[in-house]
Amino acid sequence: DSGVTQTPKHLITATGQRVTLRCSPRSGDLSVYWYQQSLDQGLQFLIQYYNGEERAKGNILERFSAQQFPDLHSELNLSSLELGDSALYFCASSAGGYSNQPQHFGDGTRLSIL
């Protein structure tokens, strides 16, 4: 058990809809990272938050947004969903912001767009 909790485990919705994925980091970790994993793209870094502030941005679409709350949990919001957004979405947490601290992953949310 990594200590990172993601909810829900599965999400099925339709094109054009909006969903929110939730992540609770390990106790004491200040950084949260979001990744998308699809069969043909591997693990793609989306965005990082550190202690409530955005720290780094990767290949995140404009239809996607995230935030980290004062209690350090994070949410990833996906809107105007398309079939191609079907994927596993992982959250990871680490202790640091700029330092090379190990990341610990949750078990992901599987998003299926019908």
Place this chain on the structure above:
Amino acid sequence: GENVEQHPSTLSVQEGDSAVIKCTYSDSASNYFPWYKQELGKGPQLIIDIRSNVGEKKDQRIAVTLNKTAKHFSLHITETQPEDSAVYFCAASADGQNFVFGPGTRLSVLP
């Protein structure tokens, strides 16, 4: 930006043999190189990592080597066991940001 290549994409070994997975990176600013193991239905699990000021690191049956000049690093698993079967990912990062992952290697350990 950073690009990480990983080879082979699939690897089958007999139980007890060694397995080696190689990754190359492009950005000389990368200074942190973790390896992850992902089992079916689970998130990636960190198994070993190495920083750029170290050439080799070992943890029981697992070792990682880093060649900064050539920009490549490798995962070595000795005395493989069936429970080592999984997908393995390498990654590269500069100062804990923008982690770039390799495409993964599916390792099968045959009993």
